[in-house]
Amino acid sequence: MGRYVMLGMPGAGKGTQSRKLSQEMEIPHISTGDMFREAVKSGSPLGIRAREIMTAGELVPDEIVLEIVKERLSRPDVSRGYILDGFPRTVSQARELDSFQAPDAVIYLALSQEEAARRLEGRRSCGKCGAQLNIYLQESAEDSCPKCGGELVRREDDTPETVRVRIETYIRQTKPLTEYYREKGLLREIDGARGIGSVFENIIRSVKK
Numbered sequence: 100m101g102r103y104v105m106l107g108m109p110g111a112g113k114g115t116q117s118r119k120l121s122q123e124m125e126i127p128h129i130s131t132g133d134m135f136r137e138a139v140k141s142g143s144p145l146g147i148r149a150r151e152i153m154t155a156g157e158l159v160p161d162e163i164v165l166e167i168v169k170e171r172l173s174r175p176d177v178s179r180g181y182i183l184d185g186f187p188r189t190v191s192q193a194r195e196l197d198s199f200q201a202p203d204a205v206i207y208l209a210l211s212q213e214e215a216a217r218r219l220e221g222r223r224s225c226g227k228c229g230a231q232l233n234i235y236l237q238e239s240a241e242d243s244c245p246k247c248g249g250e251l252v253r254r255e256d257d258t259p260e261t262v263r264v265r266i267e268t269y270i271r272q273t274k275p276l277t278e279y280y281r282e283k284g285l286l287r288e289i290d291g292a293r294g295i296g297s298v299f300e301n302i303i304r305s306v307k308k
């Protein structure tokens with residue numbers, strides 16, 4: 100049980116840690132980025148618009164994001180809580196969230212800009228089974244998926260130019276949320292530069308406090 104927001108730079112490990120926490124706590128993992136990528140795949144009008152914004156490294160307008168998040172948070176499985184990954188991303192999104200389902204804690208995965216850019220550069224997913232990995236951490240994975248042998252693909256917005264803009268967008272629009280939540284006493288800062296297992300242990304420790 101619990102309502103958690105996962106905050107941090109692109110590449111800080113929000114998706115990886117959210118999936119683990121979701122399994123451990125049996126509460127839904129809600130990723131706005133995944134929702135937009137689904138919309139892109141489906142070719143819907145929202146997807147067509149979102150794709151352009153995402154490949155530019157910018158943010159989808161608040162009113163669109165809020166509509167899909169509010170709909171998702173009104174479903175019954177959220178009665179146990181939520182892990183929000185990639186939302187809120189602006190102070191106005193955070194205020195909106197506070198007005199309908201405020202979080203209990205905000206897990207902030209701190210990481211340097213250089214390390215974030217390096218991780219995004221090496222990030223791949225398997226086109227066949229969907230496994231997520233990093234070719235810098237799993238060298239055996241350079242050519243194909245170590246789980247199923249499928250072809251590895253890069254996210255369309257993980258190219259060097261888009262990564263640069265996404266990090267700038269984060270610093271300008273999302274980083275101020277650390278102060279917003281710190282003032283409310285909700286921020287749990289975790290060193291995101293450690294390995295996946297160690298970061299996860301620290302998250303569990305900090306939310307149990």
Ligand code: AMP
Pocket residue numbers: 109131132133135152153156157158159160164184185186187188192256265
């Ligand atoms: P992510 O997978 O969280 O890195 O999100 C990928 C892209 O989706 C972002 O670069 C934005 O363009 C868009 N996006 C995801 N979540 C939000 C949000 N809360 N507000 C605005 N845009 C978002």
